[in-house]
Amino acid sequence: MPFSVLVTGANRGIGLELTRQLAASHSADHVFATSRNTNDCQDLKDLQKKHKHVHILQLEVCDESSYPRLVREVQDVVKDAGLNLLINNAGMARKTPLAEVTSDEMVQLFNTNSVAPLMLSKAFLPLLRAAAGSAAVQDKMSWRRAAIVNISSKLASMEDNTSGGFYSYRASKAALNMVTRSLGIDLRPEHILAVTLEPGWVRTDMGSQRANTSPEECAADILSTLPKLGAEHSATFIGRKGDSVPW
C-alpha cells in the first residue's frame, strides 16, 4: 500500500528530525515537509537532494487562506491514494508568568498551537479519508492507514501542572489536547486515528540546550511508537515511548 506523511514545522527541531528519519528509512513513499519560509530551510533542501521523495512545501500554519493551495500540492503527488499521516508539529512556546501574560499572547499561542492543527486537520480530511478508504480492511486503525498526530507538551497536562505559570503555552496545549480528544472520537467511524503526543524535553530552540533529550532520540522514539498505535490509542494523550500521560 502507498504511504505518505506530512510534517508541519519541518525546518528545525523535532519536525526536521522526524522528516529526516522518515526520509532515510524509506518507509514512506512521500514525505511532505512544510516550512514557513521555504527560502530559509537549508537542512530540508540538503535532505531533498539525497531523497527525492521529500517534498518541501510552504506553510505558515495560521494562514488558512493557503490551505487549499497546500492540499492541492499534496493531492497532485499522492493522487487517489490520499495522505496517511498528518503530523501537526509546528508550534510556538512562551514562558510568560502571570504578571506579564497578555490577551494578545494568549490568542497568538491558541491560534498557532490549537486552532491551526484543528483547521489543518479539517483541510486534509478529504485526503485522510481517501487514505483510510483505500486501505485494506484488516488494517483497522493504524498510522499507515490514516492518522493525525498532534505534538503537544507535558505542560499541557493538568495533573502534571504543579508549578503553575506558562499561561499561554499551557492553555493552548490543553486546548490542543481537547481538540485531539474530540477528533479521535469523531473520526473513529472513519478509521482515522488521532492522538496527542508529548515529546518530552528536547534540545531544540524551543526546549533549550539544557534539555535531556536530543531531537534524534525523540524522533526515533516517536517513530518507534507510531507503528504500535491502534484504535485503543485514538483520542488519548501519550508520551513519545507510547506511555499514557494524565490529562
Add this chain to the structure above:
Amino acid sequence: MPFSVLVTGANRGIGLELTRQLAASHSADHVFATSRNTNDCQDLKDLQKKHKHVHILQLEVCDESSYPRLVREVQDVVKDAGLNLLINNAGMARKTPLAEVTSDEMVQLFNTNSVAPLMLSKAFLPLLRAAAGSAAVQDKMSWRRAAIVNISSKLASMEDNTSGGFYSYRASKAALNMVTRSLGIDLRPEHILAVTLEPGWVRTDMGSQRANTSPEECAADILSTLPKLGAEHSATFIGRKGDSVPW
C-alpha cells in the same frame, strides 16, 4: 470582617441566581453584579431596589479597556477592604460540530471563556490581595478571605469527553481549567484560592429548558459548597456540590 463579591454575567441564568441568593442571604456586605448592557437587566434592577448592597456595573468581559474603570468602581465602594470573591461566570456556548467549526468561533469562545477570566482576575488582583492581606491569619484560605471561582463546564473534562464534538466550547473551557490550575498554584503563597467549577446541566438560555437542574438549585449548591473550600481545593476542578471532577 467585611465581605464583598463580584459576579460577571449576572443579568441572567446562574449569574443572576448567584447574585439573588448572595443578596438575599445578607452574607456579603457588597454584591457587584456585572452585565454587558446595564439598560437591559430588569431582574438585576428589581433586585437592587430590594437590596441596597447590590451594585450593577457595566462589563463586556472581552473589553479589557474597561477593566480599569470597573476596578475603580469596585474600589470606590470597598475601599481598603478589597474584593474577597470574584466569580467569573460570564461565558459563551456553541455546539458546533467538526464540519462547521471555524477558527473565528474557536478564538471568540477562547477570548470569552478563557482569556477574559484570566485577564479580569489579573485586573482584580490588587483588590483580591488587599482582601487576602486584611483577613485574620486563622482564616487561612477561604472564599471569605480571597478567592477566584471560574465557572467551567463538564464539557471541559478531557476524561468525560466520550462523545466528541463541541470543539470551540470544549477547547475554551479546557483552557480555562488550565488557567485556573496555574492561578491556584501561583496565588497560593498569597492566600488567594482559585477553583474551576462545573455547575451541571442547568435550565438557562445556555443549557436549554431540557436541563435537569434549575438555576435556583444550582446557585444554592454552589453557595453551599464555597464555604467548605480550603487550600486543598485550590487549583482543582470541582462540581457544584464540591465533588472532584476528572480533568
